[in-house]
Amino acid sequence: MAKRVQVVLNEDVLSLGKDGDLVEVAPGYARNFLLPFGKALPVTPAVMKQVQHRRAKKAEQEAALKQEALDFQTALVTIGRFTVKKQVGEDGVLFGTVTNGDVAEVILEATKKEIDRREITVPEIHSTGKYKVQVKLHSEVTAEINLEVSSY
Incomplete structure (x- = not known):
């Protein structure tokens, strides 16, 4: 069996890391593909130090993004309630439905901060009333906002 060599990846490599x-790879894979195409570097103390430094920077950036998401979550909770106005027929039934795009527009108007509509989970809303909507701000931070649907 051939000896394995250790390399540090410079970029994401599918099914490797x-x-x-x-990572440990076959010597031929490292010599013929990873190293010539700049996808990896041989393991040395200097390279390991660079990797540690990059990981620390990435961790700082992730912490800053999470803190920003927590601050925005607090702002959404402080606002309390968002109102969406829709055309209503008889018995308070909406023409159409309230979509996550509608909620994103209301949040943008109130906070001046844009949220991707795909990160908003809206329950089925077909009538006026009060509803709870989930907004994913970060992979670990989710805000629950109060949405009031009324007629105009």
Whole structure:
């Protein structure tokens, strides 16, 4: 059996690892593909130090993004209630439905911060009333906002 060599990945490689990972591969794979195309570097103390530094920077950036999401979650809770106005027929039944795009527009008007509509989970809304809507702000932070649907 051939000896394995350790390399540090410079970029994500499918089915092998992510940028900065220390992986063991066959010598031929490293010599013929990973190293010539700049996808990996041979393991040295200097390279390992760079990897540690990049991981620390990435962790700082992730912490800053999470803190920003927590601050925005607090702002959404402080606002309390968002109102969507829709055309209503008899018995308070809406023409159409309230979509996550409608909720994103209301949040943008109130906070001046744009949220991707795909990160908003709206229950089925076909009549006027009060509803709870989930807004995913970060992979670990989700805000629940109160949505009031009324007629205009």
